[in-house]
Every structure is written in C-alpha cells, then in structure tokens.
Amino acid sequence: MTTFANKLSTMNAIESDFENFFSYCTKQGFSTTQMLDICQPLFQQQRKVKTKRFLYLTTLVLIVYCFYNWCDSCAWFLSAIGRLLLIQLLPYWNWTPLYNGKCLIERPFQETTTKSLPRLGRHETDVDNCALCEMLDSIPTTSNTTFSYLEAKYLERGLPVIITDSHDEQTLDWLLEKIQNNPQDFLSSDPCDIGTNLMLKKFFNLDVAIQKIKSNNSMTKWFLQFRNCKFNAVKASRMFVTRPYYYPLHLEPFYSSWILISQDYTSANREIYLQGLIFVQQLSGFFEFHLRPKQPCSVSCPTIDIRLSAGECLVFSTDLWVFSYEMLESKNNSISVATILEIDWHL
Structure with a gap:
C-alpha cells in the first residue's frame, strides 16, 4: 500500500x-x-x-x-x-446454439433441399445432366491440346473427347520389361478387379501371370485385366503407366491404374467400375470401348461405341458415363494393350 x-x-x-x-x-x-x-x-x-x-x-x-x-x-x-x-x-451469453450448429450462418432452404435428395447409385446421375448428352452422336477428337482447353470445352459439359496424339505407341514386350524391372512392391502386390483365363482367380499371382504370357507356349488366346489399387503398387505403376503431355501439374496423380491385355481373345461386353476423371490410353492393338449414359439419361442419350488406335486416349468423367469394353479377335494375331487412369477431379 x-x-x-x-x-x-x-x-x-x-x-x-x-x-x-x-x-x-x-x-x-x-x-x-x-x-x-x-x-x-x-x-x-x-x-x-x-x-x-x-x-x-x-x-x-x-x-x-x-x-x-x-x-x-x-x-x-x-x-x-x-x-x-x-x-x-453462459449467464450473459448463451453460445450453445453456435457450438452445436453445423454452420454459423443458417441456410434452412439449402439444408432441407440437400436432405431431400436421394443418394445416387453407381449407375445413376442427376436427371438434369441428361441435357448434356441428348444431342451427342459421336465423340469429338482433338490434338496438340492443353488440359484447360479440354476442361473448358468438353469435360465441364460432361462430354467425352479423344486426343489423337496423346502418347507413343508401345508394345507388350516394352510393358512387360518395364513391369519386371520395377521395384518388387509392384509384382508382390495383390491387384484388384482381376479378370483372366490364364489361371484360377484364387491362385492368381501377377509374376506367374506375366511368365505365362511371355512363354506363350500352349495358349494363343488369352486376356488379362487387373487394377492397381494399393498405394505402393499405384506409385510403382507410374514408372510405366505414363502421364500424357496434357496432364497438368495442379491435377492430383492418379489414385488407381488399370492394365488391359489380350491376344485373339473374344468376349462379351465387360463392364468395369471407374470413378472420377478417366484417361483410357491405347498402347497397341485395339479394344471395343463403350460409354453408356447413366440412369435416367439412358432413355434420351445414346450409347457411344469407340475404337481407339494406338497412341490415342479417351478422356471422360464418370459423373455421366458407365464404361465397358469388348475384346475382339484380330486378323493378324496382334496383341492389344491399354491402360486406364482414375483421377480424383474437382473443378
């Protein structure tokens, strides 16, 4: 004091x-x-x-x-x-509504609208998207392009597009050599979505399947389809599943990659489940690809059939389209090879 x-x-x-x-x-x-x-x-x-x-x-x-x-x-x-x-x-200011609320600013109309919308299935799309494909009768092609151009002219409108100068043509031998020279993480991983006539699925081993393909002694008609879904396998696959020149730096790396290979094998339409922005790259030979509009757009929009040449790439979004492919017997006993990239795409 x-x-x-x-x-x-x-x-x-x-x-x-x-x-x-x-x-x-x-x-x-x-x-x-x-x-x-x-x-x-x-x-x-x-x-x-x-x-x-x-x-x-x-x-x-x-x-x-x-x-x-x-x-x-x-x-x-x-x-x-x-x-x-x-x-x-609390005696002076009741802040509990702010603490328990999901938003500081109330948006009752939007919230009720969102809650009333049903969850879409894997073969469904918003009915308003059907206007994007009603007049589509063929897939446009382009070359010497950029991703911003593809995004603005085609992808934002739900339209698929073919890039004719996407990449160099590659053979099956090149692909198998790249796979075998890759880190052991790739060959030892368990792929997802396997389809093949080389062996029973429960015995499937990627290294063994590749050896069967390379030997090719008794089997002249075969096919192999698999997806790299585990992180180490996807990361290793980026050594040979190449990104095309128009793949922008700001876009995330693909989170999943597919490899499709066949020799003189004939099959019915095989649907494979894809999500996001899709790049289908034809390395050699050919497959018969199909894009079917999702429900309810299948009533007003056509199914598009595509046959890519080696070096071409089909780019589309699964917001509107369901993807499937067929294997057809070739006249010259050629081998067909294609890769598919799945990318998490947001505007």
Missing part, C-alpha cells in the same frame, strides 16, 4: 509540474505549433512505449499460438481454460 501511495503521489506531482509548465508557456505567448515542437521528445517517448507494449503483446500471442499448435499438452490446457471461460459467460 505504501509503494502504491508513493507512486500516486509522484504522478500527481508530475501532473502538477506539467500544468504549471503549460500555464507558463501560454503566458509567454507560445503558439500551438511551438508547444508541439517543445513537447516532441515526450511524444516520441510515448510512442516508443506504446510500440514496445504492442510488440510484447504480439510476441506473447505468437508464443501462445506456437505452443497451441505444436505442444499437445499446452493445447489441451488452453482448450480447458477456454471452456471454463465460456462456461462463465
């Missing part, structure tokens, strides 16, 4: 001295500008004090923020303190 009284007495004395000083200056006829010049050192000192306080406070806030982000125990402690303070505020 004595220290506080001494400080108060000192402050009162300083204030009294300032009043006497200003009174004296006024009597001597000093102008306001002159008074400001005389007191400028005091003002500067006052600004320095305020700046120091601001810097101290900012530093303290940054330190607390860093501890909150990088120290779990500190974050828990600060959260607990915050909750206790909020509880103390």
Whole structure:
C-alpha cells in the first residue's frame, strides 16, 4: 500500500509540474505549433512505449499460438481454460446454439433441399445432366491440346473427347520389361478387379501371370485385366503407366491404374467400375470401348461405341458415363494393350 501511495503521489506531482509548465508557456505567448515542437521528445517517448507494449503483446500471442499448435499438452490446457471461460459467460451469453450448429450462418432452404435428395447409385446421375448428352452422336477428337482447353470445352459439359496424339505407341514386350524391372512392391502386390483365363482367380499371382504370357507356349488366346489399387503398387505403376503431355501439374496423380491385355481373345461386353476423371490410353492393338449414359439419361442419350488406335486416349468423367469394353479377335494375331487412369477431379 505504501509503494502504491508513493507512486500516486509522484504522478500527481508530475501532473502538477506539467500544468504549471503549460500555464507558463501560454503566458509567454507560445503558439500551438511551438508547444508541439517543445513537447516532441515526450511524444516520441510515448510512442516508443506504446510500440514496445504492442510488440510484447504480439510476441506473447505468437508464443501462445506456437505452443497451441505444436505442444499437445499446452493445447489441451488452453482448450480447458477456454471452456471454463465460456462456461462463465453462459449467464450473459448463451453460445450453445453456435457450438452445436453445423454452420454459423443458417441456410434452412439449402439444408432441407440437400436432405431431400436421394443418394445416387453407381449407375445413376442427376436427371438434369441428361441435357448434356441428348444431342451427342459421336465423340469429338482433338490434338496438340492443353488440359484447360479440354476442361473448358468438353469435360465441364460432361462430354467425352479423344486426343489423337496423346502418347507413343508401345508394345507388350516394352510393358512387360518395364513391369519386371520395377521395384518388387509392384509384382508382390495383390491387384484388384482381376479378370483372366490364364489361371484360377484364387491362385492368381501377377509374376506367374506375366511368365505365362511371355512363354506363350500352349495358349494363343488369352486376356488379362487387373487394377492397381494399393498405394505402393499405384506409385510403382507410374514408372510405366505414363502421364500424357496434357496432364497438368495442379491435377492430383492418379489414385488407381488399370492394365488391359489380350491376344485373339473374344468376349462379351465387360463392364468395369471407374470413378472420377478417366484417361483410357491405347498402347497397341485395339479394344471395343463403350460409354453408356447413366440412369435416367439412358432413355434420351445414346450409347457411344469407340475404337481407339494406338497412341490415342479417351478422356471422360464418370459423373455421366458407365464404361465397358469388348475384346475382339484380330486378323493378324496382334496383341492389344491399354491402360486406364482414375483421377480424383474437382473443378
């Protein structure tokens, strides 16, 4: 108490001295500008004090923020303190509706509309999308293109497109060599969505299947279809399932890749389930690809049949289309090879 009284007495004395000083200056006829010049050192000192306080406070806030982000125990402690303070505020401000609400700004119309929409199945699309494909009778082609051009002219409108100069033609021998020279993560992985006549599915082993294809002693008509779905296998497949030149840097790497291979094998239409933005790259030979519009658009939109040449790529979105393919017997005993990329695509 004595220290506080001494400080108060000192402050009162300083204030009294300032009043006497200003009174004296006024009597001597000093102008306001002159008074400001005389007191400028005091003002500067006052600004320095305020700046120091601001810097101290900012530093303290940054330190607390860093501890909150990088120290779990500190974050828990600060959260607990915050909750206790909020509880103390309850008599004056009921903040519980904000705490329990999903949005700070109410949007009742949009919320009720969203809740009323049924969940779409894998073969269904929004009925409004049917207007995008009603007048489609063939798939456009383009070359020397960019992804921004494809996105703006075709993909945003749900239209498939064929890029005629997508990549170089590659043989089956090239593909098998790339696979076998790949890290062991790829050959030892268990592929998904396997289809083949090389062996029973329960005995399937990718390395064994490749050896059967390379030997090709007794079997002249065969096919192999599989998807790389595990992270290590997908990452390893990027060494030989190449990204085309128009694949932009901002687009995420493909999360899944397919390989389709056949030799003189004939089959009925085989549907494979794809999701996202799809790149179908024909490396050699040919397959008969089909794009069927999803329900309810199949009534008003046609099914599109496509046969790609080696070096061409079909790009489309599964928001509107269901993909399937057929294997056809070739006249010259050629081998057909294609790869499919699945990409998580958002505008």
